[in-house]
Amino acid sequence: DTGVSQDPRHKITKRGQNVTFRCDPISEHNRLYWYRQTLGQGPEFLTYFQNEAQLEKSRLLSDRFSAERPKGSFSTLEIQRTEQGDSAMYLCASSGEQTSTDTQYFGPGTRLTVL
């Protein structure tokens, strides 16, 4: 068990560019979450996958955001036409299905800076 990993750890991009982040959950976890955390705030839920199915999306997830989990393992979060307001830490978390709701384990995050 190596924990949740995210790549890259830091990304600096220019406004208008597209960026993609990757999350590798704990191997036996079938649930995967994406959150966004801005400075001085708690994380905010973006989207949820159970296996490969995206079952829930927050209103925060605008049309420029898309997430996938093609084989129910790793997940990607893409932001198209980035804006300065997209600058934030993007966190990924995973959990198992031992009970109906399980504890989420977080990755180190990807810090995005849009210039």
Next chain:
Amino acid sequence: AQTVTQSQPEMSVQEAETVTLSCTYDTSENNYYLFWYKQPPSRQMILVIRQEAYKQQNATENRFSVNFQKAAKSFSLKISDSQLGDTAMYFCAFMTTSGGGADGLTFGKGTHLIIQP
């Protein structure tokens, strides 16, 4: 919709002292989970302790314990014998059980805890 409120933006205590972090929440749900997560500077979020709403007994994990008052919708964290390594942002979080986990966690804004040597 659920909300979580942490009314203490920052707290500072001396090493070895006991400190209590406050958290209140608002929900119409009856079954849910509550969590405290710790986020050290430039490091990832770590689970400190969790509480199931249906359990009357307060959760305890070594030096960390909670005071869960369901009727008052209050969920405070007590850290005993505080250590320098406890310095971090602490987030209170809520999760309903009715959605099967699909709704994610709702977090408070956090409390920055500083342990002074």
